[in-house]
Amino acid sequence: MKRFSTSFQKMLGVSLIGILKCPSLMIARYGPIHPHTAPKLGYSSFVQLGRPRGVEKMQDRIEIFLGDITTLATEAIVNAANNGLCGGGGVDGAIHRAAGPKLLEECQSLGGCPTGDAKMTQGYNLPARCVIHTVGPIWRGGSHGEYEALASAYRNCLELAKKNAIRSVAFPSISTGAYGFPKDRAFRIAFQEISKFLDQSKVPEKVVIVCFSEDDYSRYTEAITEIGEADPKSREL
Numbered sequence: 001m002k003r004f005s006t007s008f009q010k011m012l013g014v015s016l017i018g019i020l021k022c023p024s025l026m027i028a029r030y031g032p033i034h035p036h037t038a039p040k041l042g043y044s045s046f047v048q049l050g051r052p053r054g055v056e057k058m059q060d061r062i063e064i065f066l067g068d069i070t071t072l073a074t075e076a077i078v079n080a081a082n083n084g085l086c087g088g089g090g091v092d093g094a095i096h097r098a099a100g101p102k103l104l105e106e107c108q109s110l111g112g113c114p115t116g117d118a119k120m121t122q123g124y125n126l127p128a129r130c131v132i133h134t135v136g137p138i139w140r141g142g143s144h145g146e147y148e149a150l151a152s153a154y155r156n157c158l159e160l161a162k163k164n165a166i167r168s169v170a171f172p173s174i175s176t177g178a179y180g181f182p183k184d185r186a187f188r189i190a191f192q193e194i195s196k197f198l199d200q201s202k203v204p205e206k207v208v209i210v211c212f213s214e215d216d217y218s219r220y221t222e223a224i225t226e227i228g229e230a231d232p233k234s235r236e237l
C-alpha cells in the first residue's frame with residue numbers, strides 16, 4: 001500500500017492525508033484533489049477493491065468525490081433526468097443552469113428517455129465535454145422493479161460511455177433526491193454496477209462517484225467498505 005500510495009501521489013501531485021485500511025478494500029483520502037476536479041471543492045477518495053488481483057485491476061479507476069458535479073471536467077457527467085428530458089430541479093437543474101440554454105434545445109430533440117435508459121448530448125458551457133442523461137426509477141416501495149431499473153440506468157450510462165470511447169465519467173446518486181430511492185440501497189446498487197462494469201471493460205478508464213453532502217459521502221464510503229468486506233466474488237446486494 002505504501003509503495004502504491006507514493007506512486008499514486010506522484011502521479012496526481014497531491015499529498016496523502018490519511019489512509020483507512022480494510023482487509024479487502026482501501027480508501028485513501030487526499031487533497032487537494034484530482035486534476036479533473038475543482039480545487040475549491042471538498043475532498044475525494046480513491047478506492048481499491050477486492051483481493052490482490054482485483055486491487056490491481058480497480059486501482060485508480062473509481063473515485064468518490066464530495067461536491068458539485070457541474071464543476072467536474074471529466075469527459076462526461078451523468079444527469080439524473082426525467083422521462084421528458086425537459087430539465088427540472090436537483091442535479092438536473094444544476095446541470096442545465098451550468099450548461100446554458102443550448103442543452104435544453106438538444107435535449108428536446110431527443111424524444112425523451114425511458115426509465116433505466118440513457119442518452120447523450122454535448123456539455124456546452126460545462127467543463128465536461130458531454131452529458132449522459134439517464135432516468136432513474138421513482139421509488140414506489142421496492143416491488144415495482146426499482147432495483148433493476150436503477151441498475152439498468154447505471155449500466156446503460158456506462159455502455160453509452162464505452163460506445164463513445166469516453167474515458168472518464170462522473171455520476172451523481174441517481175434517484176436518491178426527488179425520486180426518493182433509499183440512499184443506502186441506491187449507493188450499493190450504484191457501486192456494484194460500476195465495479196462490475198469496470199471489471200469487464202477497460203472503457204471508461206475512470207469513474208467518479210459524486211456525493212453532494214458530507215452525510216452522503218460517509219454513507220457511501222461505509223456501503224463500499226461493507227461490500228469490500230464481503231466476498232468480492234459475490235458482491236450481490
Ligand code: AR6
Pocket residue numbers: 067068069070080081082087088089090091092093094136172173174175176177178179180181210211212213
Ligand atoms: N451535484 C451532485 N449531486 C447533486 C447535485 C449537484 N449539483 N444536486 C443534487 N445532487 P435529484 P432524482 C444530488 O433530485 O432523485 C429532477 O427534477 C442529490 O443530493 O437531482 O433522480 C429531474 O428533472 C441527490 O443525491 O435526482 C427529475 O424529475 C442526487 O443528486 C427528478 O429530479 C439525485 O437527486 C430526478 O430525481
